[in-house]
Amino acid sequence: MITEIIGEVVYDRIQRNSLPVRVDSICYEILVPSGIAARLRHTAEGERRNPLTFYTIYYIDGAVGGGHLTPRLVGFLDPLDREFFEAFTTVPGVGFMRALKCLVRPINEIARSIERGDTEFLKELPFIGAKTAERIVTELKGKMAKFALAPTEEPLSVEKESSAELKAEAQQVLVQLEYSRSEAQRIVEGIFVRHKSVKTMEEFLRKVFEQQHPPPR
16 A cells, blocks of 8 residues: 655646656656646746655556556645545545546535535536435535544645646647657647637647648648
8 A cells, every 4th residue: 555655746747637756766657636736737947846745545446357457546745635535535426536526626615515415515516416416425424524624725626727727738748749848839829829629638639630640632
């Protein structure tokens, strides 16, 4: 069981829901809520801290008997966030990947809504429907007082990636593909000027591919 990793974050390779952490000669991919990734990615270069400590949950992704099983690490900068996430994902129907995307309100607000039995609040979270909201209350009500009292202000996740965040990530991806920084910046600006509907990294990369490999006439 891996519960804590202290290492060097590779800031230039932070993605929306993951980041690499180098410990000596080993580089771990750690899944993180998008709010954590965004805050680290936008830290000014002179203010980037290293090493950082991540409080982690180790789990196996994939259904038993369903073929491919993948070991994964989910990480947090605060052990209380890890404890809340661990409790939240014990609810049937709330998997790790869904939880990484749906915690768009501070954990103390979510915890208070669970203690109140406020399913209407919970249904407003992304990917949480009426039945899942009811299960969350049934499973966790009476267990959330500690988290309801937490002095947290920022949500773990962000619901939508802003245009600036998407552009920053797009430029990082192109640099990883061995484009120069100036060329990557030029391509990113050009794509987003011509294709204002691009909302995801997959759509961006498809536009880059189509630009460089147009279909034959």
